[in-house]
Amino acid sequence: MTRNIIFFVLFFSICTLFAEHVVVRFDNPSDEIISKFTANEYDVASYKPGEYLDIVVPMDEYNDLLESGYSVRITQTEEQLKVNLNSGTDLAGYRDYEEFLAELQQIEIDYPDICKLYDIGDSWGKIYSDNGNTNYDDFQHEIWALKISDNVELEEDEPGIYYLAEHHAREPISLEVVMTVLEHILDNYGTDPAITDNINNQQVWFVPLVNPNGHKVVTDEVETMWRKNIRDNNENGSLNVTGYNPSDGVDPNRNYDWEWGGASTSWTSETYQGPSAFSEPETQAIQELMAAHHFVAGLSYHSYSELILYPFGYADGVIAPDQAALSELCTDMAVTISGQYGGTYTPQASWALYPCTGTTDDYAYGMYGIFSYTIELATEFIPPAYQVEDICLNNIEASMIMLDRTSHSILLGHVTDSDSGLPIQAEIFVAGIDDTGVYRNPYISDQEFGTYYRLLTDGVYDVTFQAYGYEAQTFENVIITSDDQTVLDVVLSNGSATASVSGVISDANTGLPIENAVVELLDYGIPAVTTNAQGEYTINNVFEYSYDMQ
Known part of the structure; x- marks a missing residue:
C-alpha cells in the first residue's frame, strides 16, 4: 500500500x-x-x-x-x-478583483460630480453561479466601467475616449497602468488646465478589467499563465483551467466581429476564438459600450513587448485608409514611453507584427473608425511588483496625448436638415483617404446630435457630405492644422435629382442571362426588381447616392 x-x-x-x-x-x-x-x-x-x-x-x-x-x-x-505577483516593495503585488472594485466604488463616492460607475455586463462565472452552479460561486464578477466627465449623468454632445485593460488574464500589469492613468486624471482635474478642459469637453470611459474571471485565476495563482476567460467549453459544469491542454476558456481578443474566424477553433488553444463572434459576455459588454457612445479614439493595454500597435491586423498588408493619421498618433505616444532597459516603445501597424483576427482594435476601427491602439507593456507578462510603479508612471504621458488628441488636427461639426434643423446621419468622405486602403465602414455623423469627428494629419482636404434623400455637398480646400480644431457645420437640402440603375445578370460559368433574378438596393426601402428573359433589370427614380446592392 x-x-x-x-x-x-x-x-x-x-x-x-x-x-x-x-x-x-x-x-x-x-x-x-x-x-x-x-x-x-x-x-x-x-x-x-x-x-x-x-x-x-x-x-x-x-x-x-x-x-x-x-x-x-x-x-x-x-x-x-x-x-x-507578490514580491512588492513599495507595491504589495497586484490588485485582486475585490480591491479593484472597492477602489472604483470609493472613487465614485469621492468624485460624484465627475465620476459615475456602471455595471456593463456579467462574466461567465456570475452567469453560471446565478444559474445555480455552485462551482462558480467564487467567480461572481461583473464587468465595470467608470465614466469621467462634467455633467457625468448626461450623454452630452461630446467625443468619447476609452482606456481598456486586461482582456488577457495573465496581463494584470495592464490593469495597474489604467488605474494609474485614472488616478492621474482625478488628481489633476481642476488644477491642470489641459486635463480639466479635456474632461469638461469629452466623455472618458475606463474599463480596467475586461476579463475579471481570468484575472482571479491568475491572482489566486490557480494558473498564472492563463490567458482566456472561463467559458465552460466542455459543459461539464466545472472549472478546467489547469493541467495539460485544459479545455475551458475563450480568448476575448479573438472574439470581436471584424474579420472574425481566422484564429484557433480548438478549445484547448490559448487563442480559441469562441463558437461565434461576440459569443462572450466580456466582448458583448465592450460591443454595447462602443455602440452606445460616440468614441473617437482609445487605448487597450496588454503585455508584453514594449510596443504600440494600430489597426488593421487581421491579414498581411492590410493598410488602413487612415494609415497616416493612425501612424502619426502611434509614434507621438510611443516616443514618450521609456523602456525598462533603455529606449522607448516601438510604434507599428498590427499586421506588420503578425496577423491575428477578431481583435478589439480591428473591430473598433473597422466598425466605427475609432483610432484604437494596443499598448504592449513591459518585457514579461507579470513584471515583479517592485517594477510596477515605474511602468505605470512611464505610461502617463502617452495616455495624456491620447486624452488630448481631439483638441487638434481634427475636422468636426454637425450635419443638419435645411428645413427642420434636425440632425442627419450623413457620410463624411475625405478624398485621398477614404478612397485608399482596405475597407472600413464609412464615417457617419451620429443620430442624436448629427455630430461627426475626423482625426487627420495636417493638410488641405476635399470633403463630401452625403445622406440618402439629400443633395450631397463637397467642400474644397478644408485646412487641418495642429494648432486647433477645424469646425465645419453642414446643412443638407432635400434631394431632387434621381437616376436609374440598370444592368444584366448572367451566369458566371456559362455567360448566359439569368431570368427572374432578384436585384435590390439595400437599406432604404426601395422595391426590388427581377430580371427579364434577357437577364436585364432597371430600377427607376432613385436618389443619387452610394448604395449596397444584392
Missing part, C-alpha cells in the same frame, strides 16, 4: 511538471521559425522583429523543441510569475 502511494505521488508530480507552462524564446528567429510559430496553433507571447520570438508551451513541448534541434531558452515560468 505504501509503495502504491509513493508511486501515485511520484506520478502526479511528474504530470504536474510536464503540465507546467513556460515562455520559451527564439533569439534572432529565421523567417521559417516566424512563419511556423506565429500560426494560430501556437500561443505567441511576444515578438520583436530582428530580436526574438516568445511562445508559451507546456514543459514537455519545450523538451520536444530542444530534441528537434531548435535553439530555445526559457525566459518565464509559472513559479516566477507567482513570485512577481
